[in-house]
Amino acid sequence: MTATSFPKTEIKILLLEGIHPIATEAFAAEGFQVEAVKGALPEAELVQRVADAHILGIRSKTQVTEAVLAAGRRLLSVGAFCIGTNQVRLRAATQHGIPVFNAPFSNTRSVAELIIAEIVMLSRHLGDRSREVHEGRWRKVAVGSHEVRGHTLGIVGYGHIGSQVGVLAEAFGMRVLFYDVLAKLPMGNNRPAKLAELLAQSDFVTLHVPETPSTKNMIGAEELALMKPGACLLNASRGTVVVIDALADAIKRGHINGAAVDVYPEEPETNSDGFSSPLRNLPNVIVTPHIGGSTEEAQEAIGAEVSASLIKFINTGATTASVNFPQVELPVTKGTHRLLNVHKNVPGVLRDINKIVSDMSANIRAQLLATDQDIGYLIMDLDHDVSQDVRKAVAALETNIRTRILF
Numbered sequence: 001m002t003a004t005s006f007p008k009t010e011i012k013i014l015l016l017e018g019i020h021p022i023a024t025e026a027f028a029a030e031g032f033q034v035e036a037v038k039g040a041l042p043e044a045e046l047v048q049r050v051a052d053a054h055i056l057g058i059r060s061k062t063q064v065t066e067a068v069l070a071a072g073r074r075l076l077s078v079g080a081f082c083i084g085t086n087q088v089r090l091r092a093a094t095q096h097g098i099p100v101f102n103a104p105f106s107n108t109r110s111v112a113e114l115i116i117a118e119i120v121m122l123s124r125h126l127g128d129r130s131r132e133v134h135e136g137r138w139r140k141v142a143v144g145s146h147e148v149r150g151h152t153l154g155i156v157g158y159g160h161i162g163s164q165v166g167v168l169a170e171a172f173g174m175r176v177l178f179y180d181v182l183a184k185l186p187m188g189n190n191r192p193a194k195l196a197e198l199l200a201q202s203d204f205v206t207l208h209v210p211e212t213p214s215t216k217n218m219i220g221a222e223e224l225a226l227m228k229p230g231a232c233l234l235n236a237s238r239g240t241v242v243v244i245d246a247l248a249d250a251i252k253r254g255h256i257n258g259a260a261v262d263v264y265p266e267e268p269e270t271n272s273d274g275f276s277s278p279l280r281n282l283p284n285v286i287v288t289p290h291i292g293g294s295t296e297e298a299q300e301a302i303g304a305e306v307s308a309s310l311i312k313f314i315n316t317g318a319t320t321a322s323v324n325f326p327q328v329e330l331p332v333t334k335g336t337h338r339l340l341n342v343h344k345n346v347p348g349v350l351r352d353i354n355k356i357v358s359d360m361s362a363n364i365r366a367q368l369l370a371t372d373q374d375i376g377y378l379i380m381d382l383d384h385d386v387s388q389d390v391r392k393a394v395a396a397l398e399t400n401i402r403t404r405i406l407f
């Protein structure tokens with residue numbers, strides 16, 4: 001650390017909404033000051049509290065509005081300790097020069113395990129049998145109950161979750177087909193297939209695609225009709241992927257034997273809101289309240305992943321995996337001085353910055369720039385400790401959004 005570095009002990013981290021303690025521990029181990037608040041804060045209070053924070057950590061309930069971002073004059077970054085980032089005004093954050101990090105893949109395993117459990121449950125009509133016994137009815141039946149071994153699972157969307165499901169299902173003795181828009185490396189004996197072929201051959205079809213225009217209503221009446229009679233459908237991806245009325249209809253007609261659904265086109269905002277769906281009370285249908293990724297292990301993994309991204313950003317400027325920023329990561333070279341600059345993305349900025357540096361007779365040891373529609377993000381390593389002068393000159397440029405010296 002040189003004299004120009006901002007002391008680590010002065011870095012203030014404000015964590016809201018009961019973020020897992022593993023994150024607090026990681027920040028404390030770096031020497032940062034951490035304040036952890038249990039709940040979310042209303043905008044007016046957050047505007048006050050964020051004023052002297054360098055990092056703001058939230059989960060899904062805190063709204064990071066334009067006013068919050070504007071009040072965060074020292075704010076270096078926002079960590080969304082969850083999957084979604086709708087609660088953050090991302091474009092405004094970008095324009096303020098604030099990268100936002102989340103943890104999109106920390107709950108992959110949790111979702112994959114739920115799907116495996118549900119395949120067995122559907123195969124044995126466990127939801128119905130359990131409900132009957134709870135209600136005092138004893139229906140001991142074997143007809144229509146099956147082992148999953150030797151049956152075929154079709155996976156639509158073979159990304160992080162889909163491919164894990166494929167590995168686990170194969171370990172169970174299932175035959176696995178998958179369909180993806182991209183060419184994907186098959187795990188184990190999983191086999192790629194066309195969607196129509198997968199639907200026609202699978203005893204269970206599980207969906208693991210993102211929410212995009214191409215996946216909206218991807219499984220409707222036509223696709224359900226292509227499915228093998230008696231097959232089951234599982235959806236723990238996004239509610240918009242399946243036409244729920246068409247699924248309810250196919251189940252009532254007996255063409256589809258059962259379903260496990262975790263996500264819906266419209267979901268209640270809070271746990272106290274009610275819920276209704278055409279799927280309620282249909283036979284062999286497992287309905288869960290979007291809990292695919294909700295485990296304590298996933299919460300811990302999220303705490304570890306987002307804090308690691310934030311610490312790396314604070315210490316090196318790396319924006320890899322940020323959801324709203326150009327991705328820039330430059331290895332740290334000993335004996336250099338690092339400057340970070342966020343600027344408006346207009347032509348000529350790099351030329352202006354390089355001129356400032358060369359006018360001060362400093363040598364650029366490394367430089368990496370990436371841009372998006374609004375901003376450019378530059379990491380620059382200099383061999384002379386002229387960083388303060390360079391910083392002042394760069395910060396004075398009309399195009400400047402934020403400039404800081406790292407070391």
Ligand code: NAI
Nearest residue numbers: 157158159160161180181208209210211214236237292293
């Ligand atoms: P991912 O991005 O790793 O994988 C998605 C895969 O779908 C990619 O391989 C992509 O190429 C493929 N794909 C995209 N469009 C497609 C199309 N039209 N047809 C076929 N394949 C297509 O995503 P990940 O992490 O596996 O998540 C999958 C889904 O699970 C997402 O929608 C996510 O929101 C959801 N999810 C749900 C959770 C829950 O609590 N139920 C928790 C975590 C994720």
